Each structure stands twice: as structure tokens, then as C-alpha cells.
Amino acid sequence: MVHSLPPLPYAFDALEPHIDAQTMQIHHDKHHQAYVDNLNKALAGTDGENKSLEELMANISAYPAAVRNNGGGHYNHSLFWSVLGNNGSQPQGELATAIDEAFGSLDALIEKMNAAGTTRFGSGWAWLLVADGKLQVSSTPNQDNPLMDVAEVKGTPILGIDVWEHAYYLKYQNKRPDYLKAIWSVINWKEVDARYKAAL
Numbered sequence: 001m002v003h004s005l006p007p008l009p010y011a012f013d014a015l016e017p018h019i020d021a022q023t024m025q026i027h028h029d030k031h032h033q034a035y036v037d038n039l040n041k042a043l044a045g046t047d048g049e050n051k052s053l054e055e056l057m058a059n060i061s062a063y064p065a066a067v068r069n070n071g072g073g074h075y076n077h078s079l080f081w082s083v084l085g086n087n088g089s090q091p092q093g094e095l096a097t098a099i100d101e102a103f104g105s106l107d108a109l110i111e112k113m114n115a116a117g118t119t120r121f122g123s124g125w126a127w128l129l130v131a132d133g134k135l136q137v138s139s140t141p142n143q144d145n146p147l148m149d150v151a152e153v154k155g156t157p158i159l160g161i162d163v164w165e166h167a168y169y170l171k172y173q174n175k176r177p178d179y180l181k182a183i184w185s186v187i188n189w190k191e192v193d194a195r196y197k198a199a200l
């Protein structure tokens with residue numbers, strides 16, 4: 001098998017009380033595992049087996065829907081686990097400056113991300129991405145992401161927020177805005193900063 005499930009880089013209950021342990025366990029061990037398994041199945045015996053996830057994303061329109069959905073699911077969740085962590089970090093240095101330049105303030109960025117996540121109809125993602133050296137906010141449906149050649153806004157995602165119901169329903173039920181408000185308490189800004197520097 002080409003692709004494998006990355007271990008969660010913290011305990012299931014590490015994001016409590018903002019994101020509950022049961023949600024994290026099901027989300028990582030069941031949902032993400034299923035994307036990995038179905039991606040491997042969809043790629044088996046095709047030239048896509050020899051491509052990196054990033055290469056698949058960049059040319060995703062040439063692949064079947066199963067590769068788009070499950071490859072996106074694998075990429076998006078791998079990024080998602082890494083940008084979460086209850087470590088009390090805040091944007092610093094060049095990233096903090098770039099956020100202020102692009103959005104006016106961190107609060108304004110959060111408002112824009114939450115609006116992107118709230119208004120995404122059905123399932124999808126809200127993104128902070130780097131495009132042409134500048135920060136932007138976007139959202140995508142399903143398991144699409146800004147690396148895909150089909151994305152409306154293309155760039156390198158540095159922070160993604162999952163707004164599928166499976167990401168919040170056990171604790172927040174239908175209240176997606178409450179989940180979006182809470183998640184900012186557990187963003188790992190050190191990782192977002194590292195991804196920002198790498199994207200430039």
C-alpha cells in the first residue's frame with residue numbers, strides 16, 4: 001500500500017474541552033483511515049501509484065472521482081491534525097505581520113475563516129492559503145483543497161478547518177458556528193508558521 005495513516009501527534013483527549021476525545025478517535029481512526037484505504041484501492045495498478053499526494057492534487061482533474069475524494073481526504077486530514085494542538089501558541093513574527101497586512105488583525109482573519117466555514121453549504125473545508133506570496137482565505141466543497149487544479153482559489157494551504165458534520169456533531173450537533181468559534185483555542189500556530197515559511 002502506497003499511502004498510510006499518519007499517527008495522531010497527540011492524545012485523543014488533547015483538544016478537550018474544545019474538541020472531544022470520541023470525535024477525535026472516530027475522525028482519525030475511522031474517517032481518515034477510510035480515506036487512506038479507499039485511495040490505495042483507487043490507485044492500485046494505475047500510474048497514480050507512483051505519484052506523491054501533491055502531484056496527484058496538482059493534476060486531480062485527470063483522475064477518477066475516488067482519487068479526488070479520498071486523496072483530498074487523506075491530504076486534508078493529515079494537514080488538519082498537524083495544525084491542531086492545545087499548546088497556547090499565537091501567530092508571531094513574519095506570519096503575524098502577514099496576517100495583519102492581509103486581514104487587518106488576527107480577529108479579522110478568524111472572522112473571515114469562520115464566515116467561509118459557516119457559509120460552505122454541506123460538507124467542506126475553510127482554508128488559509130498562500131497564493132502569489134500573499135495570504136488568502138477560501139473554502140472548498142467535499143474533500144477538495146487549494147492544491148487541486150480544479151480549485152476556485154489555488155495556492156498552498158497552511159491552515160485548514162474541517163467543517164464536515166463528522167468533525168463536530170457529537171459535541172456541537174447542528175451548531176457549526178460554535179465549533180468554529182471553539183477551534184481557535186486549539187490551533188497550533190507554530191505549525192501554521194512553519195507551513196507559511198515553507199510556502200513562500
Ligand code: MN3
Binds near residue numbers: 077162167
Ligand atoms: Mn473530516
